[in-house]
Amino acid sequence: MVEDTIALLIQGRYPDPDTDGFIGVPIRSIVIENSLAGHEADLVKEAGLSGRLAVVSDPNTRTAMGDRVARALSAAGTVVPVELGDHPHPDGDTVSALETQTMGCDALVAVGSGTINDLCKFVAARTDKPYAVFATAPSMNGYTSANAAITVEGHKKSFPASTPTGVFIDLSVFSSAPARMIRSGLGDSCCRSTAQIDWLLSHHLFGTPYRLAPFALLAQDEPGLLGEPDALMRGDLPAMRRLARTLVLSGLGMTICGGSYPASQGEHLISHYIDMMAPNDRPEIFHGEQIAVTTLTMARLQESFLSSERPPRVRPTETRREDLIEHFGHDVGHACWLEFRQKILMSDQVDGLNAGLAEAWNTFVTHCESIAVSSHRLEAVLSAAGAPTGPESIGVDNDFYTAAVQHARELRNRYTFLDLAADAGELDRRISIQR
Secondary structure (H helix, E strand, O other): OOOOHHHHHHHOOEEOOOOOOEEOOOOOEEEEEOOOOOOHHHHHHHOOOOOEEEEEEOHHHHHHHHHHHHHHHHOOOEEEEEEOOOOOOOEHHHHHHHHHHOOOOOEEEEEEOHHHHHHHHHHHHHHOOOEEEEEOOOOOOOOOOOEEEEEEOOEEEEEEOOOOOEEEEEHHHHHHOOHHHHHHHHHHHOOHHHHHHHHHHHHHHHOOOOOOHHHHOOOOOHHHHHOOHHHHHOOOHHHHHHHHHHHHHHHHHHHHHOOOOOOOOHHHHHHHHHHHHOOOOOOOOOHHHHHHHHHHHHHHHHHHHHOOOOOOOOOOOOOOHHHHHHHHOHHHHHHHHHHHHHHOOOOOOHHHHHHHHHHHHHHHHHHHHHHOOOHHHHHHHHHHOOOOOOHHHHOOOHHHHHHHHHHHHHOOOOOOHHHHHHHOOOHHHHHHHHO
16 A cells, blocks of 8 residues: 555655655644545644634635634634735735734644735744644645745845744635636646756756655646546546645745745746736736646756757856846845856856766657656646646736746746746747747
């Protein structure tokens, strides 16, 4: 009998493929069931939460599950309902407000998905309080990660945050979520391949740390998930379970690695740029919907290099601080420069890097081909689920999207195929080929 990956991680008994040891995670309870109705109070108690509990929701998640959770927990203790406004933003002002609203509470119980979970885990870390989450939609993979995406002065950043003591997923609630949120979770899950290949590139070029463990966690569920987009969108519970497990395990992979590296590379940088720079009147787009589109872009970009017989040749990075300030404005541009300057290629580096690329290119390509999901397969899966696949489907035009791909690498110190293409003088040409 094959033991369950999630159970082994909670018990600290998952065999680490990178070492001879075992892996554990700092989460007491992860429960994924067809229904959790009637068990909410017991689940929170088992996760170690007690005293005054702030149950945090917004109008939509309160209707989906928040009222039910608050009623169940009020029978066992003191509940402080905290309802955020419509479409809350994960920014500094909302963080400060949530800290004030939960000041007298002993723990936080998030009822929601991406934004509410990020806000609660960030506030929990800042105030040294435990938190648990009742997930309301399979829209993203951050439920179990130890980082939160918070926008500070217009610059979207990933900050260290608390991991939940408990993660509770009611598959019937997930299946009742809006179809766009289900597609969003699928989109966020499809980037495993592009993120892994980008991370592997940085490892090969610069020796940055790289681990197999976060990808081994996903290996059992990914084939089934990609093989049944139709069933997923019909609300089939076994298909929804595979998506839920993939999202949970992807988040745990980030926790194990101490950062978002295994699940957030070039495709997420493009998405971050869109979040920061898109017009204010753009329709609301879910994170995973953007990742569906940006993953296809990265998959095609990676394939265009990996299919070449000769390795690319890099040259000194041409982008300078003044370029970033001109494009992003002074404050955001300067903040981006502090990140970007850490990965610029200097003239005394390029000969060694080109020699390394020439020597290891065939081995690197073979490795990437063994872990890749082709852009054609990814597009077919996303299309079958009705997910976005092009810029227009996420509310931006081709010119804006082209700028996003050109400048996304300037946001963070994370070397991806976007950087390789730009440093090889190939990014603009390869973008134009995709259009």
